[in-house]
Amino acid sequence: MTKIKKLEIILNRKAGNGESVRVWKSIKMFLKKNQIDFQIHSTQKNGDGIRIAKNLADKIDKQTKILVLGGDGTLNQSVNGVKLSKNPNTPLAYIPAGSGNDFSRGIKLNHVKPIVLLQDILSMQEPRSIDIGKATFSDKTKYFVNNIGIGFDANTVYTTNHSKRKDLLNKMKLGTLAYVSSLIKVIKEQGAFPLTVTTKHGMKKFDQAYIVSATNHPYFGGGIAIDPLATPFDGKLDLVVVNKIKGKTFIKLFTKLLTDGSHLKDENVWHIQSSEFTLSSLHNEYGQMDGEELKPQEFDINFEVSSHPFWLPVEK
Numbered sequence: 031m032t033k034i035k036k037l038e039i040i041l042n043r044k045a046g047n048g049e050s051v052r053v054w055k056s057i058k059m060f061l062k063k064n065q066i067d068f069q070i071h072s073t074q075k076n077g078d079g080i081r082i083a084k085n086l087a088d089k090i091d092k093q094t095k096i097l098v099l100g101g102d103g104t105l106n107q108s109v110n111g112v113k114l115s116k117n118p119n120t121p122l123a124y125i126p127a128g129s130g131n132d133f134s135r136g137i138k139l140n141h142v143k144p145i146v147l148l149q150d151i152l153s154m155q156e157p158r159s160i161d162i163g164k165a166t167f168s169d170k171t172k173y174f175v176n177n178i179g180i181g182f183d184a185n186t187v188y189t190t191n192h193s194k195r196k197d198l199l200n201k202m203k204l205g206t207l208a209y210v211s212s213l214i215k216v217i218k219e220q221g222a223f224p225l226t227v228t229t230k231h232g233m234k235k236f237d238q239a240y241i242v243s244a245t246n247h248p249y250f251g252g253g254i255a256i257d258p259l260a261t262p263f264d265g266k267l268d269l270v271v272v273n274k275i276k277g278k279t280f281i282k283l284f285t286k287l288l289t290d291g292s293h294l295k296d297e298n299v300w301h302i303q304s305s306e307f308t309l310s311s312l313h314n315e316y317g318q319m320d321g322e323e324l325k326p327q328e329f330d331i332n333f334e335v336s337s338h339p340f341w342l343p344v345e346k
């Protein structure tokens with residue numbers, strides 16, 4: 031194993047309802063045993079990941095690697111922090127320790143044990159480039175590793191986060207139950223909304239959009255393959271728009287979504303792959319980015335595919 035000088039570790043101790051602390055204990059033991067120098071930077075609140083990653087990337091040297099230990103939200107913040115720094119192409123290493131871990135699933139690293147992943151990360155000489163999304167809002171630019179959703183999935187994220195029972199169910203290791211009970215509420219409450227998609231080939235209008243996902247890889251919501259055809263290695267983003275449907279048609283489509291992915295062929299689903307497109311909805315809707323809430327708003331977002339170097343042993 032090539033010796034690196036130091037690991038700067040961004041740790042979210044709240045990620046994965048304690049999973050990150052469990053993973054961190056085993057990693058710490060390995061680092062101490064192998065006399066690898068490290069410094070830990072714990073996030074204390076939302077937004078800390080951006081600040082810490084920016085500060086670290088501002089003064090990074092060649093023998094130091096930044097390692098992110100947390101869930102998709104912590105990785106999102108770390109990528110955005112690096113992009114704001116003086117060295118926006120600073121590679122990031124990542125060990126998933128969240129609840130959903132959709133990014134690691136999307137790059138097919140979710141079955142790799144943390145210590146095995148750490149050994150690969152330490153020995154890598156060159157980082158690998160992986161697609162990420164770049165979203166330009168009217169007032170800001172944000173990068174995302176998984177997806178940005180408007181409507182149904184975003185409403186589910188919002189409803190779960192604001193559910194009074196969430197903390198209790200999480201403590202009882204029943205987080206999925208919180209998600210399912212939110213899902214039932216959202217199915218009842220989420221309405222259709224108008225959406226305009228603009229690509230280099232023209233404009234498409236939807237009067238009854240219901241699920242809208244601009245995605246870098248197949249997964250949202252902790253392993254639901256909204257877009258089985260998406261890959262973070264093709265230099266494109268995918269867009270899936272599902273129209274509002276009811277009753278048996280909805281159940282049939284939902285079953286396809288949760289089982290064999292054939293929903294993409296359904297007449298109520300529209301799917302494109304493109305390096306750039308714009309989404310516009312003049313309707314107050316919930317939004318989510320990598321599982322984190324975007325406050326309800328009228329969306330007007332330009333999407334472009336981008337990429338970032340990662341210390342991650344991925345195969346295309």
Ligand SMILES: Nc1ncnc2c1ncn2[C@@H]1O[C@H](COP(=O)(O)OP(=O)(O)OP(=O)(O)O)[C@@H](O)[C@H]1O
Pocket residue numbers: 042043044045046047073074075076077078079100101102103104105107127128129130131132320321322
């Ligand atoms: N010390 C802290 N206390 C409370 N919240 C924190 C703290 N540190 C970070 N956060 C916030 O915790 C949230 C969740 O983090 P993260 O997404 O990494 O974990 P997760 O939700 O368990 O994983 P996943 O997104 O993969 O499901 C993020 O919004 C992050 O800003």
